[in-house]
Amino acid sequence: MYPPPVGPLLTAEQRQRLDDTFLSSDPFEYFSARINMILQWADSSGLQTSPTVPSDSNQQPSKSREQFSRLLGRSPDFALAASSRSISTQVATDAYALRHHAAEALVRLSAVVLPRTEDSTACFWESLSTGPNQLEQVISQLEESFSAQDAGLNFARKVLREQDLQGGMTEDLASASNVFASWFQFSIDLLMGHELQLNAAHNKVKHGLSVRARDDLKVSFTTVPPRSDGTMPLSALTGPDAVDIFDRPVIEVLAQAPKVKGHRQGLELTQLRVDVPAMLSEAYMIAWTHGAMFHIASAKYLEGREELPDHLQAPKHPGYPLGGPRPEHISAKAPVGMRFPLTTPPGGGPVQRPAGIAFRDVFVPLNFTGPEMRNVRVVADDEKKEA
Secondary structure, eight states, X not given: OOOOOOSSSOOHHHHHHHHHHHTTSOHHHHHHHHHHHHHHHHTSOOTTOOTTSOSSTTSOOOHHHHHHHHHTTOOTTOOOOOOHHHHHHHHHHHHHHHHHHHHHHHHHHHHHHTTOOTTOOSOHHXXXXXXXXXXXXXXXXXXXXXXXXXXXHHHHHHHSOXXXXXXXXXXXXXXXXXXXXXXXXXXXXXXXXXXXXXXHHHHHHHTTOOEEEESOOOEEEESOOOOTTSEEETHHHHSTTEEEEEOSOEEEEEEEOOOBTTBOOOEEEEEEEOOHHHHHHHXXXXXXXXXXXXXXXXXXXXXXXXXXXXXXXXXXXXXXXXXXXXXXXXXXXXXXXXXXXXXXXXXXXXXXXXXXXXXXXXXXXOOOOSOSOOOOEEEOTTOOOOO
16 A cells, blocks of 8 residues: 555655565566576477476376366366467567566666665655656766766666675675676667667567567578589588578568668568577676666665565675676677668669668678579589589
8 A cells, every 4th residue: 555645746755665565676586587497498399388287197287277277277287389480580580679678677677776865855666666767868867978078987886786885895796796787888889879679679678579489590691603504502601711600590670770870761670689698698797787776776675674574675686797798798690680771762862772781890791793592402512414
């Protein structure tokens, strides 16, 4: 129960009750549980199985599964059919969405935490819940915090425990703060400014699942041209002259391209490579940073309160990532994906965002000088071909 409204603004009692509720939660364990769930499901064996379905006839279904089946009017051992391909693409989609969810959570939390002063009486939960909807505005708010002279020290104080800093900033503490900061910047980069529409892809997953995830698309670039008879040796795609672009599941996204110099652009098809273990590792490091920042905010809020009930405690600090990993240590050189413009700008003029391959820090445009599509038949290297 919460105190009833007495005006357009929250009362002091309402602010405390709300922040007691929110700041005693544990978002780091939430994200950890989701990562565990995806990893467990990714390792399941496919058709008619899941981590909660009995593996043999002697094992009873879980209570949740029994109730699920009963509500559907099915037998207690009812199991949802999920092929290995369906699992692969669903895991890829959820891993991508989870990483973005963690990144947005960290950026929005930081926009409240970093500028917040120690004597602030504003309701933390209200500030987080009523902040700007547009990420551009959230990041614009953060830029003010970045420009301060003591921005680095201020960030460190928001992720490092106060008792650990009492003896001064040690080399280990500075290293941990720098690792956290690198994942904070990585989160901003995911949400804003990349050559590919990374955040648009997440929005399309959230809002209506208007994406296509697939595990049957392999794309390699090779300097070996097709033979005159329309065949290509397998070694051309697997040898030293070939570079794999897509060798993992891919998410395809159709969206309006972002504006270029204020001018609207046409439709764009984006293909994103999803390396599930790497993506979940990145999600974990982002969640770790978020968990550290959330702990400090919670501990600061509860500081000085006496006789707190057992349920009203700050979540545990997740610890310090001494030595990393940093973003450049995880899948840094792998392709992020490709993009293909499909229509010209609605206001006329040529396409301003060319087709190309994107890496984390580099975009390589593709210039099509001949027919864009040509079918070839891949053959074994020792296969004899008719004259």
